[in-house]
Structure formats: structure tokens, C-alpha cells
Amino acid sequence: MSLAVSRAPSFARFRPNLRWLPRALCLGLLAFVIFGPLANLLLWAFAERWYYPHILPLQYGFEFWGRVFEPRGGALTSLSNSIVIALLAVAGSLALAVPAAYSLARLKLPLRSLILIAFLIPQAFPEMPVYVNIARLFYGIGLNGTILGVVLVHVTHGLVYAIWIATAAFAAVDEELEQAARSIGAGPLRAFFDVTLPLAMPGIIASGIFVFLESLDEFTGSYFVGAPDVTTLPLLLYTAGAGGNYQTASITALLLLVPSILFMLVVERFLRADVLAKVGR
């Protein structure tokens, strides 16, 4: 029953129908809980002067944006570091995940379910002690504080998503199409690159976006392996916030927020229901 429809007849009987009210209040409260903190971030990112007891900022502007993006503001280095690391992490984990996923989805594999579960290990244990010890390991072989070191940590972290989603994407491709290509003379590699791979591409792109976002947002691993030599956006956010510079921290947070929200809005276009139904099978 919509609001307008439910009101009209009850007013006619002089007994207001207020059954929609608790529902509307609950949804309003939820909207406040979700968008209140987000609005707060936006205000901080554009506030130039904001102090107690003023509820809202006194002056808005881009002054802090200018300061953040100055060469010595550090944001440009962090942004380019973050993007380079995320792209390398996507390339690395897809290079590892695509062959593995094809094998898991299509080929006769001994201990298949055990292998699939092995790729879940990074999700099943707290990552914190692992990162501490990776940092120690990398320190010994000179990888600490290098881009490559951070990329390796992000590849390991992203591999779970890459393999599980890509396996589901290959499993959702109709096997008969592949067999048809083989029966009219295509070799196994040709059938893979001309038939299977293009059909599985939306799912593989989705897994790539997942890895990209996970790498962009990753804090703990970068904190132990990268800092202070390699700064990424999350590390910049953390140091700015720790120094009480909420404008810089909020601007950085906003830069990290935009790709995450965009992905939330389009994820269903890449991850279709037929692929989702195959996850973990």
C-alpha cells in the first residue's frame, strides 16, 4: 500500500491510518545512520573553517584540495603509488588466477575441492600476524619498503577473490561451445582464447575490479611492508588523521570512497546471477 493511497480512504472515515508511520520512521533512521556519516565526510572534505559550537562549517572551499595536491602535499605521489600498485596487483593475480581457475573449473584435477579450499586460507585466518611476519621476511631479503614488496602482499590477498570468481566465471561457460570449437578443428589453445575466455570475460573483469579495489583500500599489509618508504593513499589518510589534519584525511578518504561506491552500483552488471550461482561449486 503506498503512502498516498493509504491516506485517502482513512481520512474519509475521519480515522487517520498511521500504519505507514513506523515503517517510514525506521527507513528514515536507517537513512540517517548510513548517510549521516557519509555527509559528514563530504562536509569535512570541503570545510575551510569549522569549529565548535557551529553545527556546520563556516566556510567551504577548495583551499585544502589545492594544498593536498601540491607537489609537497604528498597526495599525488600516494595516488600514483596506489594506482601503480593496484594495477600491478591486478596483473599479477590475474596471471596466476586465470590458468588456475580454468583448471579448477574444467580439468580433471586430483584433490580439487581441497585446492579450492586452500585458496580460502587467507580469508580464514586473521591477517595481522601474517603481515607482521611477511614484513620480517621481506626485510631480510631487501623487499621491505619497495613497491614490489607491497604488490606481492596485495597479490596474495587478492588471489582469493580472483580465483573464486574466475573459477565461477569459467564454470558458467557452456562446455558444449568449447567442444563444438574443438570438433571443427580448433586446437585447445585456440578454443580457449577464441571461445571460453571471451565468454568468461565479464566475470574475470569483475574479479579484476575486486582485486583493484582490495589493493587500493589495503592498509595493514602496506603499513608493515611499505611504510614509511612507500606511501599509498590509505597510509596518507592514516598519517594525516593521526596528525589531526582532518581535511586532508577526509579528502583522501573521499578519493578512496568514490571507486568503492561506483563498484557497489555497477557490480551486478559484471557479476550476473548465473556466475554467482557457481561460486564455490
Add this chain to the structure above:
Amino acid sequence: MRERLVGLGLVLPALLTILLLFVYPLTTSVTGAFETEAGAGLGNFAKVWELYATDILYTLAIVSLSTVLIALFSIIIGGYLTLGENPRAVAILRWLYRWPLFIPFIVVGQIMRTFLAKNGLMNNLLVAAGLLTPLQTTSFLDWRGIVIAFVWKQTPFVALLVAGAMAALDRGTIEAARNLGASRLRILVEIVVPQVRGTLLVGMILSFVTMMSVLSVPLMISAQTPTMITADMAFRINAYGDYGVADALGLISLAMTFAVAFAYLRQSVRERSR
């Protein structure tokens, strides 16, 4: 036979990466917990007990409370999406609840730190609305802030799983109960939730493990004592280079997640054998 070898060869590089860069450091973290300057022993654990016993309980309490709240809100959201009779309200809820899904923890930490502070936007709005006086406002930047940040970020994920499982249920039993006059709350508690319990538990365990290893939220919201053991581990390493105590704390967080996972496995085995 050849196909098996090719298959293994394709999986091997990825598998080796996980073994070398996750499983191996994991084992050194376990062995490292028992390494002290005086040789192998329990010295690190004695130090942990002396310095961080409160923090361990504090961590367990925060993560458990957050997990329970996440489950509760996920059931409410999933339940309304499945049983709600007002299509417009269902559509609004479906659009609304997912926003925090992909927002990184570090951003959640920053957002909540400014939103929940004593003079933050939340208190300012409550004062402006006349619900509080300026003297009554308190900062939420303690255990409450951490719980709020965790619940805000993780509920959409579990709700998404739970709502998906609820949507896949057989509508027949629900309609039948409805025709017999059962209230929607009763249908949710007695028919829908028992059938999606497996999915709900998986979501709860994944959230528990995730929250156990988040460093940014406790560092940003409340890093003073008492704090969560992830923040303590970072402090031990940054301030003292003390890997032994950090690894001992790590082993305790591992033990907590194992206890939860074991309880789940035992439960599901018992259910299957029934």
C-alpha cells in the same frame, strides 16, 4: 593422466604463492610466539598475560558484541526484504542498506572518528534537534565507536548473504503459514531464520575473522588503553621491535578464531548426522 598433470601445472603457481606468502609467514608467526631471548619457552605469553590480559578480553567482547549485532540487523534487513508487503519500502531498503558494502575500513575509521566525536556532527545535530543539551554530549570514541564502525561496515555484507539465501527459500511454506494466520515476525523467527542458519553462521564467522584482523579502526577510533590486540601488536613492533610478544598476541587471535570456526564445524557435522 596427462590432463591431470596439465591441470596441476596450471594451479601450481597460484598455490605456491599462497604457500610462500601466507602459509609460511603464518607458521613462523606461530613458532615465533615461543621464541624468547632465553630460547624456546612461554616467556612471551607470561608477558602478554601481564600486560595485555585486559585488552584480550576487551577485544573478545567488542568482536563478539559486533558479531551478534551484525547478525541481528542482517536478519531484520533480510527478513523485511523477503516478507515486506510494501513494495516501495522494500525497494527503498534494498537501495539503502548496501552503501557501506565496499567502503574500506580505513575510510570507515576516519568517517566515524569525525562523526562520533564529542563535538562531532552527530552530537551537534542531536543538540540542534533539542534531543540533548550541550552538557549531555559525550564522545563515542571508545569501545562503542569501534562497535559502531564494525557493525556499520559489516552488516551490509552479511545482510547481502542472508537476503540472498532467504530469497532462494521455497515460498510455499511461508504462504501456508501466512494463510494460517501466523504473524510475519513469527514466520521470520520460526520458518525463515532456521532455514538460512548455515548462511548466517558463515557470514558471522567471516565477519568475526575480518574484525579480528582490522588494524585501522582501533588505531583511529580508540588507541588508548584498553584497546584491541591488533593495535597492541603494531605498538609492540613499532616501539620495541618485539616480534615475540606480537606473535604471541597473534597466536591468541588465531586461537579465538579457531574456537569460533570449530564450534561452527561441530554444529554443522552434528546437523548433518541427524
